[in-house]
Amino acid sequence: MKYGYYPGCSLEKNASAYHESAMAVCAPLDIQLQEVDDWNCCGATEYFSIDLLPAFALVGRNLAQAARNKQSNQLVAPCSACFLNLKKTDRYMADSPALAEKVNQCLAAGDLAYEPGSLRIRHLLEIMVDDIGFKTIGEKVTRPLFGLRVAPYYGCMTVRPDLGKSFDNPEYPQGLDKLMKTLGAEVIDFPLKAHCCGGHMTQISEEVAMELIRRLLKNAAENNADIMATLCPMCQLNMDAYQEAVNKRFGTDYHIPILYFTQLMGLALGLPTTKLGFGKEFIKAEPILKKIRKEAPRKRRKKRLSKQALPVPSMAEED
Amino acid sequence: MVREKVGVYICHCGTNIASTVDVHEVAAWCGHQDHVAVSRDYKFMCSSLGQDLIVADVEERGLTRIVVASCSPHMHEKTFRGACLRAGMNPYYLEMANIREHISWATNDKAAATQKAKALVKAAVERVVHHQALEPIPVKIEPATLVVGGGIAGISAALELAEAGYPVYLVEREPSIGGHMAQLDKTFPTLDCSACILTPKMVDVAQHTNITLLTYSEVEQVSGHIGNFQVTVRKKARHVIEDNCTGCGICEEKCPIKVVDPVFEAGLGRRKAIYRPFPQAVPKFPVIDVDHCTYFLKGKCKLCEKVCLANSIDFKQKDEVLDLKVGNIILATGFDLFDVGRIPHYGYGRLANVFTSLEFERMVNAAGPTQGTIVLRDGITAPKSVAIVHCVGSRDKKYNEYCSNVCCMYSMKFAHLVHERIPRAEVYNFYIDIRASGKGYELFYHRLLREGTHFIRGRVSEVTDAARLPAEEGKLIVQVEDTLIGAQRRIPVDMVILSAGLEARCDSQEVAQRFGLGCDFDGFFVERHPKLDPVATMTEGIFVAGACQGPKDVPTSVAQGAAAAARVIGSICRGTLMLEPVKARIHSELCSGCKICNNLCPYQAIEYHSETKVSEVATALCQGCGTCVAACPSAAIQGAHFTNDQVMAEIEGILWDKKGKEEEAAVMA
Numbered sequence: 001m002k003y004g005y006y007p008g009c010s011l012e013k014n015a016s017a018y019h020e021s022a023m024a025v026c027a028p029l030d031i032q033l034q035e036v037d038d039w040n041c042c043g044a045t046e047y048f049s050i051d052l053l054p055a056f057a058l059v060g061r062n063l064a065q066a067a068r069n070k071q072s073n074q075l076v077a078p079c080s081a082c083f084l085n086l087k088k089t090d091r092y093m094a095d096s097p098a099l100a101e102k103v104n105q106c107l108a109a110g111d112l113a114y115e116p117g118s119l120r121i122r123h124l125l126e127i128m129v130d131d132i133g134f135k136t137i138g139e140k141v142t143r144p145l146f147g148l149r150v151a152p153y154y155g156c157m158t159v160r161p162d163l164g165k166s167f168d169n170p171e172y173p174q175g176l177d178k179l180m181k182t183l184g185a186e187v188i189d190f191p192l193k194a195h196c197c198g199g200h201m202t203q204i205s206e207e208v209a210m211e212l213i214r215r216l217l218k219n220a221a222e223n224n225a226d227i228m229a230t231l232c233p234m235c236q237l238n239m240d241a242y243q244e245a246v247n248k249r250f251g252t253d254y255h256i257p258i259l260y261f262t263q264l265m266g267l268a269l270g271l272p273t274t275k276l277g278f279g280k281e282f283i284k285a286e287p288i289l290k291k292i293r294k295e296a297p298r299k300r301r302k303k304r305l306s307k308q309a310l311p312v313p314s315m316a317e318e319d
Numbered sequence: 320m321v322r323e324k325v326g327v328y329i330c331h332c333g334t335n336i337a338s339t340v341d342v343h344e345v346a347a348w349c350g351h352q353d354h355v356a357v358s359r360d361y362k363f364m365c366s367s368l369g370q371d372l373i374v375a376d377v378e379e380r381g382l383t384r385i386v387v388a389s390c391s392p393h394m395h396e397k398t399f400r401g402a403c404l405r406a407g408m409n410p411y412y413l414e415m416a417n418i419r420e421h422i423s424w425a426t427n428d429k430a431a432a433t434q435k436a437k438a439l440v441k442a443a444v445e446r447v448v449h450h451q452a453l454e455p456i457p458v459k460i461e462p463a464t465l466v467v468g469g470g471i472a473g474i475s476a477a478l479e480l481a482e483a484g485y486p487v488y489l490v491e492r493e494p495s496i497g498g499h500m501a502q503l504d505k506t507f508p509t510l511d512c513s514a515c516i517l518t519p520k521m522v523d524v525a526q527h528t529n530i531t532l533l534t535y536s537e538v539e540q541v542s543g544h545i546g547n548f549q550v551t552v553r554k555k556a557r558h559v560i561e562d563n564c565t566g567c568g569i570c571e572e573k574c575p576i577k578v579v580d581p582v583f584e585a586g587l588g589r590r591k592a593i594y595r596p597f598p599q600a601v602p603k604f605p606v607i608d609v610d611h612c613t614y615f616l617k618g619k620c621k622l623c624e625k626v627c628l629a630n631s632i633d634f635k636q637k638d639e640v641l642d643l644k645v646g647n648i649i650l651a652t653g654f655d656l657f658d659v660g661r662i663p664h665y666g667y668g669r670l671a672n673v674f675t676s677l678e679f680e681r682m683v684n685a686a687g688p689t690q691g692t693i694v695l696r697d698g699i700t701a702p703k704s705v706a707i708v709h710c711v712g713s714r715d716k717k718y719n720e721y722c723s724n725v726c727c728m729y730s731m732k733f734a735h736l737v738h739e740r741i742p743r744a745e746v747y748n749f750y751i752d753i754r755a756s757g758k759g760y761e762l763f764y765h766r767l768l769r770e771g772t773h774f775i776r777g778r779v780s781e782v783t784d785a786a787r788l789p790a791e792e793g794k795l796i797v798q799v800e801d802t803l804i805g806a807q808r809r810i811p812v813d814m815v816i817l818s819a820g821l822e823a824r825c826d827s828q829e830v831a832q833r834f835g836l837g838c839d840f841d842g843f844f845v846e847r848h849p850k851l852d853p854v855a856t857m858t859e860g861i862f863v864a865g866a867c868q869g870p871k872d873v874p875t876s877v878a879q880g881a882a883a884a885a886r887v888i889g890s891i892c893r894g895t896l897m898l899e900p901v902k903a904r905i906h907s908e909l910c911s912g913c914k915i916c917n918n919l920c921p922y923q924a925i926e927y928h929s930e931t932k933v934s935e936v937a938t939a940l941c942q943g944c945g946t947c948v949a950a951c952p953s954a955a956i957q958g959a960h961f962t963n964d965q966v967m968a969e970i971e972g973i974l975w976d977k978k979g980k981e982e983e984a985a986v987m988a
Binding site: 169 | 586587662666669675697784
């Protein structure tokens with residue numbers, strides 16, 4: 001399957017592991033990512049709070065460039081902020097013809113134009129979950145992640161706001177959980193999975209950012225996560241690069257490698273770690289990866305309820 | 320054709336119509352139209368003065384046809400037909416033009432409204448001159464009534480009817496009647512014991528000689544019409560012979576299989592594989608749950624049969640199919656609780672000590688799984704702090720936009736019961752607005768405020784076990800924006816109760832279709848008029864009562880049950896009812912006997928006579944839907960009051976202004 005591909009700035013530098021692993025994983029799954037020609041920064045989270053029209057125009061330019069790809073009308077972004085900005089701009093332009101006209105006036109300066117709605121903006125996780133599917137991925141798994149306890153971390157901007165039902169549930173999504181299970185990993189209960197990592201608050205208020213990062217690490221650690229799987233360069237950076245700072249500040253001793261979900265996919269698909277960007281993370285993943293066993297762990301028996309205990313609600317079986 | 324003299328009456332409906340449609344202009348314009356002998360406008364045509372206008376004009380001016388342009392015929396067709404009748408005219412010589420719902424309520428554009436009003440009135444005039452005199456068809460009303468649903472609304476309706484001396488069939492899907500009310504411990508705001516006030520009524524139902532109680536049964540098919548419905552009921556096999564069973568309960572006691580009861584105990588308690596939902600169940604006979612019974616699964620056990628002294632266990636019992644004949648039907652099928660699992664961030668199913676409101680009702684019930692003790696999921700620990708979250712699935716665009724009506728009150732009842740049973744417990748009610756509008760309800764709210772319940776105004780955003788602070792460790796944390804102090808708050812508690820809203824039954828659409836009535840967007844059955852006819856439906860002879868029509872508390876459900884019964888008693892007392900003569904008729908000389916109509920008729924009202932090779936409509940069964948009329952390839956079927964010339968004339972009338980232009984254009988060319 002062919003898709004337009006908008007890597008975004010992060011994937012060129014700090015999140016190069018994401019880019020490398022995404023590329024490596026897409027090949028065996030027959031996903032062809034065609035990089036948008038001459039793309040520019042999406043404006044990240046800041047530009048929209050400074051000046052709206054240039055912010056929309058900035059993203060509009062990427063949409064216009066991407067729409068020139070006649071082989072696919074789908075545009076994939078691996079970064080949460082890029083994904084949201086592209087999707088938001090497309091939607092707002094569609095909802096407001098006045099905005100669309102203004103943005104197109106700006107784009108006209110560069111001989112570009114964008115017809116809102118002509119591209120379908122997708123996150124890379126969506127492609128894996130909805131287009132490729134767990135069954136196909138499961139069949140390609142050659143080195144299951146048996147015994148690895150993964151905290152599935154979605155962050156906020158991929159799942160919210162829910163512009164057009166990309167994910168199963170914007171508050172408590174399941175797609176990454178199921179993907180990790182497909183890879184053979186043990187997925188921990190991670191109630192903060194869709195909470196904010198602090199984003200660029202690290203540059204604005206360290207106090208706020210540190211507290212937000214601490215909460216997430218604490219929650220993952222308390223649920224015995226070996227590693228955390230992310231789908232956003234910002235989340236990865238905050239959790240990884242500031243982990244030591246958090247430990248220092250709060251007197252904790254967290255040591256949770258933060259990996260991109262594509263890195264874990266590559267691992268399970270039997271690709272060499274050298275092609276998956278391993279080693280670029282601050283909290284090294286290597287020691288933890290030794291935990292991966294060849295045998296599937298035995299299913300833990302359900303705890304027997306005491307005699308007085310009340311029945312636990314039976315929820316609909318996960319598919 | 321004889322020149323008909325048509326009287327046209329344009330109603331102002333106060334300002335409802337007159338503020339949008341220029342009624343004087345329409346009336347004046349109409350006065351110059353073909354056939355029209357009198358054209359007037361009047362403030363309220365439905366008033367007795369308005370109706371008298373029609374009667375007087377008929378007598379003085381010799382009118383032969385009447386057109387009233389006002390509201391929907393659903394509202395006042397009967398009224399104006401009555402006026403025609405009083406004037407000595409066949410009531411079917413009337414035609415209504417709906418210029419309120421179809422025009423004045425739909426737009427603010429006066430010019431367009433007036434233009435459209437002219438078209439509709441013109442259409443009615445053109446149509447009415449083709450009307451034929453029709454005579455209503457008398458039908459005998461079968462005195463028996465079917466009540467579907469044995470909750471408090473259905474019980475009330477059945478008892479009212481039975482007390483009035485008429486036979487009732489009460490059909491209930493579950494093994495016992497009682498409905499949701501039987502699951503409750505206390506009822507707000509008076510806190511009287513639900514069982515104490517309900518079980519005597521249940522016993523009355525069982526003992527009443529006029530009531531045939533069919534529990535563990537479902538209605539499969541309904542045909543016929545008011546006065547004469549044929550109903551097929553499937554009585555599911557209980558595997559217990561009712562004639563023998565004494566209700567001693569030994570089978571239940573000895574049965575070795577225990578399963579979680581998702582229905583009556585709301586998942587909080589267990590029952591046996593042969594069971595009565597609760598000790599006071601009516602009828603007293605148990606049923607065997609074949610999905611869990613060892614004998615049905617593995618072919619052995621039969622312990623219940625061995626211990627039964629009355630020989631009442633019958634593993635071979637089959638479903639019974641009963642055909643009932645009833646004159647009227649009351650639907651009282653109740654509600655389903657909103658599935659709180661649809662809001663995953665409230666933690667139900669993941670966090671053990673998050674409970675649904677119905678689970679909590681069972682917990683506080685003296686006959687429930689904990690004998691009324693309030694405990695955490697471990698079954699032992701009493702919570703020191705309890706959070707009650709209002710509006711779960713209600714007043715929320717993501718789930719149900721409507722208010723579920725009863726949650727504020729039952730949430731406050733819960734708070735009171737926690738205070739009563741765990742004296743030092745802290746109780747928090749998280750609400751959006753407190754809706755305590757019933758009799759004595761506001762006083763109950765004040766009582767709760769005095770008892771020290773914390774009322775926090777704001778919609779809960781999350782219930783989590785992810786602690787941030789030491790004081791939150793091991794607790795459930797309720798995250799909420801307190802909109803009264805304007806701050807985010809995190810309140811650690813031991814137990815969370817989700818006050819789930821009320822939804823239409825999951826199969827309400829299906830049931831509505833089976834009985835030939837409509838559902839609103841939320842799946843609740845639609846009443847004939849939201850204010851003036853709240854228990855009747857658009858289908859004659861079918862009534863609704865209780866929460867199947869919309870979320871309701873006990874007193875309102877009881878009142879509706881009684882109201883529906885009163886309506887039914889009225890029709891039974893009359894003995895015969897006049898049916899609309901709007902029926903299809905097949906001209907046998909034109910019928911080719913192709914049988915297309917036989918299969919299309921949704922009411923199985925068309926019969927094929929093989930000896931004469933033509934089809935015939937059974938008038939009593941025909942509902943006048945017109946399907947056969949449209950389908951007949953030889954145009955052999957005519958729908959009374961919807962004849963081809965009537966409908967064509969109506970269309971010509973609607974297009975009066977277009978027609979002129981077309982002719983003009985033709986002349987020009």
